[in-house]
Amino acid sequence: MYGPLWRMLPGPWQVKALLLLVLVVGVVAVCFLWLFPAIAPHIPFNGNSIQTGLQLHGYSTAAA
Amino acid sequence: MRGLRWGVRALGEVVITLGMLLLLFVAWQLWWTDVTANRAQASTIQALEKGFGPPGRPERRAAGPPATLRKVPLGQAFAIVRIPRFGADYARPVLEGTDRDTLIKGMGHYSGTAFPGQVGNFALAGHRTTYGRPLNNIDLLQKGDVIVVETKASYVVYTVDRHVIVTPDKVAVIAPVPQRPGAKPTQAWLTMTACHPKFSAQYRYIVFAKLVKNIARASGLPSSFMAVPAGAAG
Numbered sequence: 001m002y003g004p005l006w007r008m009l010p011g012p013w014q015v016k017a018l019l020l021l022v023l024v025v026g027v028v029a030v031c032f033l034w035l036f037p038a039i040a041p042h043i044p045f046n047g048n049s050i051q052t053g054l055q056l057h058g059y060s061t062a063a064a
Numbered sequence: 065m066r067g068l069r070w071g072v073r074a075l076g077e078v079v080i081t082l083g084m085l086l087l088l089f090v091a092w093q094l095w096w097t098d099v100t101a102n103r104a105q106a107s108t109i110q111a112l113e114k115g116f117g118p119p120g121r122p123e124r125r126a127a128g129p130p131a132t133l134r135k136v137p138l139g140q141a142f143a144i145v146r147i148p149r150f151g152a153d154y155a156r157p158v159l160e161g162t163d164r165d166t167l168i169k170g171m172g173h174y175s176g177t178a179f180p181g182q183v184g185n186f187a188l189a190g191h192r193t194t195y196g197r198p199l200n201n202i203d204l205l206q207k208g209d210v211i212v213v214e215t216k217a218s219y220v221v222y223t224v225d226r227h228v229i230v231t232p233d234k235v236a237v238i239a240p241v242p243q244r245p246g247a248k249p250t251q252a253w254l255t256m257t258a259c260h261p262k263f264s265a266q267y268r269y270i271v272f273a274k275l276v277k278n279i280a281r282a283s284g285l286p287s288s289f290m291a292v293p294a295g296a297a298g
Contacts, residue, residue, distance in 0.1 A: 031089070060232040061232050061257045062172060063232065064167050
């Protein structure tokens with residue numbers, strides 16, 4: 001997985017390392033700006049599963 | 065044999081990658097959501113202050129009691145909460161409603177509860193951790209601490225009366241008379257609810273505060289109310 005990726009990157013190792021860094025930054029950016037905000041409401045461990053507005057459901061104060 | 069070794073290595077790399085993604089998610093939740101929410105909430109405060117207009121001055125006394133709000137559309141910001149115990153600069157927007165998307169943008173007003181200064185219970189929810197954590201230090205509030213709710217019409221000053229820690233199903237904390245569902249309100253209360261303990265949604269930390277003064281905006285807010293109490297975390 002990472003071996004073939006390293007071999008696919010062009011140039012000497014310095015260039016490969018730089019390209020890899022750019023790739024990592026890109027992946028982190030996609031996660032932070034798009035992926036994580038999208039999946040956060042469905043992750044159970046921050047209590048959002050019982051998130052509610054009192055007037056909407058009437059059984060719990062807001063999980064905040 | 066070669067295939068097996070390749071398979072084990074590939075599996076290992078996949079598991080390591082998933083572990084890294086999980087750590088990255090935790091970093092996003094605990095750190096990045098604060099960064100973005102703080103920025104967004106600060107700009108909401110600026111927009112509200114602009115909409116409210118410049119603060120008044122004590123010598124210009126307004127005639128009659130200040131008007132109170134009647135209805136605000138869901139999701140709309142309509143007030144600023146200032147709590148000197150949390151620091152002189154502490155200011156958070158209040159938006160109508162308490163759903164997930166609203167609480168990311170500031171404190172949420174439980175729809176159907178009283179508005180600032182009204183008889184009844186002006187009830188707010190706010191995040192204890194993550195998303196700007198407006199009520200991170202709710203457990204530091206002490207009896208007598210000032211909470212100022214600023215609206216277009218007035219500065220509504222409450223002081224902390226008491227706190228309770230309850231399970232989430234105890235919705236009577238936001239009843240018109242806090243903790244006495246069905247009772248007819250004669251006083252104006254402010255209730256703030258946040259998760260407890262930190263990083264858990266198991267309980268709610270509830271603070272009740274009582275109305276002290278409803279000051280028309282034109283009269284300005286006496287600076288004594290904004291004095292940071294001794295020993296405040298800041």
